[in-house]
Amino acid sequence: MSDRTVKQRLFGANTLWIGLVLISLIAVFGAIRPDAVLTTFTLQTTLVETSVLLVLSVGMTYVIITSGIDLSVGSVLVFSGVTSAMTMNALNGGNATNAGWGTVFVGLLVALVSGAAWGLLNGVLVAKAGIPPLIVTLGSFGAALGAGQLLSNGSNVAGVPNVLSSSLGTGTWFGVPNLVLLAAVVTAIGALVLGTTRFGRYTHAIGSNEEAARRVGIGVTGHLVKVYLLAGTLAGLAGFMALAYFRVASITGHDTDNLNAIAAVVLGGTSLFGGSGSVVGTVLGVFIPAVLRKGFVIVGVNVYWQPVAVAIVLVAAVWFDQSRRRARKRR
Amino acid sequence: MSDRTVKQRLFGANTLWIGLVLISLIAVFGAIRPDAVLTTFTLQTTLVETSVLLVLSVGMTYVIITSGIDLSVGSVLVFSGVTSAMTMNALNGGNATNAGWGTVFVGLLVALVSGAAWGLLNGVLVAKAGIPPLIVTLGSFGAALGAGQLLSNGSNVAGVPNVLSSSLGTGTWFGVPNLVLLAAVVTAIGALVLGTTRFGRYTHAIGSNEEAARRVGIGVTGHLVKVYLLAGTLAGLAGFMALAYFRVASITGHDTDNLNAIAAVVLGGTSLFGGSGSVVGTVLGVFIPAVLRKGFVIVGVNVYWQPVAVAIVLVAAVWFDQSRRRARKRR
């Protein structure tokens, strides 16, 4: 009986080939425009620009492993950004631009709580009321956005504290953007919890066979609530990160965050039918489309060709990954 | 051993409660504004405005019953509309506004073939290459839209023949809009094929247990290709219908067709995990959100409240449907 190493367990052989795809993409773009691609600048900006999506996708990974889905993340992000920004403004007489760390802390708390509230609502409706996740989160997709618009009266909320945007938003730490650090910490914790703890084990078990999990005494309802709560809270955090990054809580422009996150998770080898998946795969799944989009702009691909090329590479990557994995299984 | 009637088989008891939801929605809006809601005009426009989505959703029902998903329908609709409009224009020296029935017929053919081509591509990649449907159709979602933009150079294509828009687009037949007639015929055929034929049976069997279907000798690969082909072709038809109705092949505005169609199918009682579902359910699933949106406009609900209210009613409807169904099962 062979024993797996920690590395194997954490990464799963499943992510090897898709990782290879990512590396070769970078290699190709790097070969075409080494001066523009293989620079600290491009690395930094690419990482920063994927941070928010990465945080959303970590939560989505958990949800999809339970064989659920969460379409609401983008709207929850918007809602949390709006509540957070409005609270910070309210605390500072309508404009928090020059507010201090206390305000920022309250803002973070409000963002997290707002996200958690929607996550809790999703979780309760999915787990306790037994409504299909697609319907529940399609509902909160609309409702959270509508609620955000109601609160902000339909327009973007400005007035983000400078200390927030200059620290979390654009600050770096030994050259690593703080936004990236935060996303990396969240991702690492997400990967460890999923791969090594009881919480992660239950997540897999529920997705693999919900009835079996229930029969062995796992509190399936409670666990599902927690998973959606996690996804919602991370969406709230993502909303706060976006606030720091864009210096505004913007209402539109997050309609496709949900599909992007789902695609990243599936691209990373997690099955939509639940039961198996890894956060490391999701990380790769987040970066492949990001690298592609960036690379195509740098290399100068025609704008109308860009979506077509992204689509082709995406499908080809998964196809390659799958056929390699199958071959490995056969061997 | 009891025998089920044809009616029961076609409708399935599953659709009873969700149908009830639809009727009570109409009743409520009708009670608030009887003068505006219960008119031929409102009926006509509501039906017309849902025709295109209905045709998309019929194809989506098949795909979801096989436990697949098709995110590409909206983009395929756009692509088909563009190719069809451009072909009709090309046949008439650049502007087909005054072209005759021959041109319209060619346009229809081009739309159907364009849709079928994307459907075939989806089907082959899903069934033969074994790539997850979400990834494949996310790819064609981007690629079909990009291809449409490439062809039209990024702008809407006008020049739709008047004979087409005044007949199929806005014409009526004994008060029933022609567009609605066409959608009804497609839906009826879709319902009959799914409920009574071998094709429908195989669709259910594959979704219920693909491996079992393969082992009993059903050509699973071929069947899946056909199902995606069907969904693509119907998206092509929908593109042609949209052309007739809007008098223009519009590039934007179809990003959420896929989610709308999926929501309609799931709302209608089809499981995302495949194996069971009905076209009649899908019809109800298409109309509930449509009636809601229309009703809210007529009743004059605040725009920001509308998505919230739609979300609440959607979730409540499914919850009601599910708890009624469960109660029935218990009885």
Add this chain to the structure above:
Amino acid sequence: GGGGQIGDSGTSGNTKKMVLIPGVAAEPFYISMECGFREAAKAKGYEVDVQAPAKFDSTLQTPIVTGVLANKPGAVLIAPTDDKAMAGPMKQLKDAGIKVVEVDTKLEDTSIAVSTVSSDNEQGGQLAAQTLAKLVGGKAGSVLVLNTKAGTSTTDARAKGFEDEIKKFPNLKYVGQQYTDNEPDQAASKVTATLAANPDLVGVFATNLNTGEGAATGLRNAGRTGAVNLVGFDASPKQVEDLRAGAVQALIAQDPATIGRTGVEQAIAALEGGTVERDIETDLVALTKADMDANEKYFYKQKC
């Protein structure tokens, strides 16, 4: 025998009512227009309603038009989201005896509306190019256009106007437009990618609010705020603030409140038998940090 057209049947409605159908909900541009609209209509004793689609999208606007039609108001002010696709639904309004006034955008078919009140988006693009050239001065370098989605008529017109005009400045190399799906994060990413590929980037024209916000973020992230001149479109409070703070170097502002007010005047003229002007163009201005305080009336409003 059974042929006919949709909407053949009809009833009469409330001519003392007026409805505004903006292109999209929740944009300061349309909110400011709504403010002008409400103010002017109420002053004349009209009942008002506003129904906006969730997105700038003809498939979402169409059901709103027909829903409004069911109520039979006296006049409808509408910003058609597609110059062809909205012709059908809007013709139904006209056929039902409702006076239609186009605001902001217009149909290709000029026979439907009684009047059109708008500012010219293409001209706005040209103005953006001129402003950018002025800001850059004589320096040579690349310029980029950030557009929303392919096929969005308003922003496409702005981009086209910019593209045509920028060619007149030989020191500026136009590197083309990038689509952003109207998402700020994509806009940021496209800006930094362009910076990587074209380090000599000196100007960016962002065709709407979201692209502007994304572009500002991308430039800030790259540490090139101010070094690369950013010209935005529209003057929502946040954009004005960014202009003041130096995140944006210029804004092309329309005058939505006047559009709304003028639209009401034209509608009332049509309803009450006054003289109706078929085409009215409102002003477009370029706001820079230097002259912004003088042009405060062009700032958009968040709420009335």
Add this chain to the structure above:
Amino acid sequence: MAQPLLDARHLVKHYGSVEALRGASFTAYAGEVVALIGDNGAGKSTLVKCLSGVEQPDAGEIVFDGSVTTLPSPVAARRLGIETVYQDLAVAPDLDPAANLYLGRELVKPGPLGWFGVLDKKEMRRRATESFRDLGVSLQSVDVPIGALSGGQRQSVAVARSVVWASRLVFMDEPTAALGVVQRERVLDVVRRVRDQGMAVVLISHNMPEVLAVADRVEVLRLGRRVARFRAAGTTVEELVGAMTGALPQEDA
């Protein structure tokens, strides 16, 4: 005779128009193996589900350890010390055998890591391997998901899981159906051992010689009702079959 550990009275369970249980009664005593037999579709599995909290009976009464109780969930049953091998096994196919064995009762690392719920996978794997050896199961690899195991291997995991955790009562719904000759003997040994520890074992099986070899008592279900009870000693296969098929005169027992 002593007070029964479990006494179910006149349970009724409908699925839509199907009547799975029509007033079934069932009794189990501590320290005995009682076999529950009956034809296909007699309602045995349904009865087990009702008695282990998976399904809720529509009517009837459950007495456990002398007091009337309800079992609203499998957790409630587990809390009473009731473990079950389900006929459909109820395993998570994507998890490996050790994970399935410890599902719902994972071991965590000692010390601070454990407070965060970090699993002690190594220890679980080691102990699981031991349990499997006890049951005579040989696995070529413990790292494959259980869905890839052979039918008998999977069943052995389910059996191991129940006997490891039970403290009062074990339901085993056809635990030996897919087992090889050796493994079957091992499981029957385990059944006896568990009985000797004072627990009650309820064994469902269609194999009459096996039933007579291991059970102390036999209860017979037919069409959703208990129709006969036997002491195993001295009963013949013919009598059992007669009761199951209704060839022998029925009595509502």
Add this chain to the structure above:
Amino acid sequence: MAQPLLDARHLVKHYGSVEALRGASFTAYAGEVVALIGDNGAGKSTLVKCLSGVEQPDAGEIVFDGSVTTLPSPVAARRLGIETVYQDLAVAPDLDPAANLYLGRELVKPGPLGWFGVLDKKEMRRRATESFRDLGVSLQSVDVPIGALSGGQRQSVAVARSVVWASRLVFMDEPTAALGVVQRERVLDVVRRVRDQGMAVVLISHNMPEVLAVADRVEVLRLGRRVARFRAAGTTVEELVGAMTGALPQEDA
């Protein structure tokens, strides 16, 4: 002895690092019942899957009816007249029993409706009811999805499906594992009847008395290899168990 109907030689099948078959051979003759026995995990189900086109062996040769053949898919096997009852049953849980029985071979309505593939559900249901009666299965309702049936009822549907359609060879992987006493006898009767029609029946079972009662020959698999062959007449359970467990001296047969 006559030419074998099916002769599989030295089949090898790996799953990742697991070796399910390590050069297994197997022979079946027309007009006989051959039992395939072996411990859990010996590779019996894998062998059946390789011989019915579900899995592709990594090495080895399959001779059917005298000519070397490959079975790239289940359809290919079916075309040769091979039907299979899989251990995991391979039924569509959302479809009703009649639909499962006729899956892949639906009856269509006579006349023009049939050209469009319109199903004759009534006729299929009628005939299915008949088949189930033959096998002694009683269903309270034929309208429920098969996923809601009892374990034995589901297995009966799978057995019925294979014998209805086979023409040359039937593989039955533990067809009686979940069956009641009566149903088991009926299935064994069916097995004999099928054999008497000149077909070959391959029966996998862990029930040795059953094997000796119905089989003409027995082949034994151990650790992915054939290790012994017996004529059933005159063989004892002890000999079979000895061969399966390796207690008797092995020979690579």
